[in-house]
Amino acid sequence: MTGAPSGDTAAVIDLAAALDRVMGDRAMFLRLLARFAGDYRDLIARLQTAIDADDAVLAQRIAHTLKGAAGMIEALPLRRLALETELALKTDGVAPIALIDALDCALARVLVEVDALLVAQDAPALSAVSSTAASLASPALPVDARDLEQLRAMLDIGDGRAPELVALLRPRLLVTLGTERMAVLETAVRRFDFEHALLVLVHAGAAAAPDFNA
Template sequence: MKEDETPGTIERRADAAARELVDVADGIDRVMGDRELYGRMLRRFRKDYSGGDQPIRTALASGDRALAHRLSHTLKGAAGMIGARQLHHAASALETALRTSSGDEFACLNALTPALSAVMTVLDHLLSDAAPGPASAAEPQASIADPALLAQLLDLLMSGDGAAIDLLDDSEAGLRTILGDAQFEEVAAAANEFDYDRALGALRRPAQAG
């Protein structure tokens, strides 16, 4: 199967039951219509969360609330980017419970567990015949307005990786060309405050370059 057939396969497989859990059309919208990039994001999500909620559960059990909060925050942003609304809400509730020490942390985590499991099942269905995506290694020599820069930035932000800040600095000219000055500034400001969820949110809007 050719790689450029993958997005079509994903969309064709997204029946009503799947769309209830992962809104493919919404996810594609969030990456400005780049269907191949969206396919990459789904594969990345499936890989990153192959262990389910265990990392968050382990952090909570060991008393590392800061780590549990960071993991839930990252999951919330990643779920939002792929259009997994129910999971996004569950992760948001857990993040809030951890931030406010409401005492509902384990109840929220227990509610998140089946939501994440259901999304992973949908991704297995959507991606079962999909060709593997390109390697996510950095490509610092990319041309000034190479759209791959945006894919790389999204990967880093979804992972909560501080290398996103380096990419914004090193590839500023190219990313400004793709996003436009105002959108680039908003993304960069959020990333430099380590608010990767807000930075991802800024990338959901259509670029204003031109």
Template structure:
């Protein structure tokens, strides 16, 4: 039922363009939206720091990366704002005003994305089903099974909803890096911290 997976309704997000780029895979698209929030939230601030230090090369690279990320998921206005900043930095002209515009645009996008994703992240089922999801994920990680990432992506909104906002980030970073040992450790820590039961590893 991947193609029926709900997506956040966000002003300024061209979902059909974003979905076309991932061949209609809603699960992957949601993953990209979450990844965007994690990786690009501070992009304008990072570019500002680089510009203040006179490091035009780094600032241009940050704007370029943001332009690509925004474009690939369908934030057209943000993509344009990042492109204008990139060109202004390259020309060493008017970049302060372009940076100010970008900061506003990025702030609005991130706030809307966080709200839309949080809306989706509410658990649809009781705690029992969610505990079973966590147990299955832990079991896949314990045997170093490559399916662990796919399983997590498939059930990400419900797994994330088991924990407070942002608590899953260290776990997800380890999992995205295919570091299953660290990911399992992080998942166990989360389970302990928030009173979820995970079976102990069989030795």
């Protein structure tokens, strides 16, 4: 899985780059893999349903979230195909069957790799949230401004540790954002749609508007 990816010879998952993205935290990387396996195993079926229903907006959103998730785990061939699919849907409102088939095959290859990594690393333990870390967040108080700024910065650069910070700050974020916005934030972060997560914070008045063109 290692090595510099380039074109069709790219590794299914570039493990070295993925670990570098999470600052060498292998346990965190494995938790990202577990989320990916849980959230994207049925993606092609959902994408095809949206396409069959002529819902190009939904189909584009599905491809967009897969693009972000694949990038987070450094599955670059899959990310490239997800980007091509997203652009085709945005431009033409439909994606060629051959492109969807290629996306399906690439996703299947990534899931095989992900499953192998999780089995090797005792996957059930990966989803456990540290009770010590969770206890640091008080449910009675809103989130601290410094913690909010750290979360905003991590989301802004696509830092793979952002989901862990959201989990850690959940009780305080719930006070700050309210139940509805918190649910939207968690869904966006779970899907690695960090741009949407940032906008949730902005609309709640909890962060400055991000500059996506910077």
